[in-house]
Amino acid sequence: MSETGISTSVRRKEVRRFLMGNSNYLDNINVEVQTYAYVARSEHTRATINEIDAGAAEASDGVFPILTGKDISAT
């Protein structure tokens, strides 16, 4: 490679970790207190939400916490 890198094929420096299996993609992170988020979507294409009953989810083992629109409501 020339001194400036101009008009030459420049080798990437970061590829070694990808080639050796040392990449750090999101799903490779594994820490003690890690939890996974799951987005529950409506089963209806078009409908009005009157209420959300998260009772069954709340009663499930290892589920924490359950957030609905109420939790992020600006009003």
Added chain:
Amino acid sequence: MTIAVSMTVNGKSVSGDVEPRTLLVQFLREHLRMTGTHVGCDTSQCGACVVHKDGQSVKSCTILAAQCNGADVATIEGLADGDTLHPMQEAFRENHGLQCGFCTPGMVMSALDLVKNNPDPSDQEIREWLEGNICRCTGYHNIVKSIKAGAASMR
């Protein structure tokens, strides 16, 4: 219910108690914390999870850990010799055979199985072999080039 499995991974004996439904890739990534092997699709299409079982490439998302009991498993983490890349890894580096790098472990492991049986593959043979490995950066041109170069330096 759990079952005991033991196997050799990259020359090292490992064992663990897993649910019968545990996939080999889950055993590698979650039990052994070896995250070099990736899961791209979970449906046997993308090939990011390719490892070798008893010298043959397999999609580790499509085989149970229990089926690998007693097997000799090789993953991307075991290829390099310390800091020295395996010739196939070096060829990918030299030929820009990767962009985001997500499919790379599967590409390299798959390529090695091809070259083992066909030391001098043509472009066409490489492309056909890679039917089960998807690169969403669409870097196939340089992947084929890399595998050709890697095969040449391994001959």
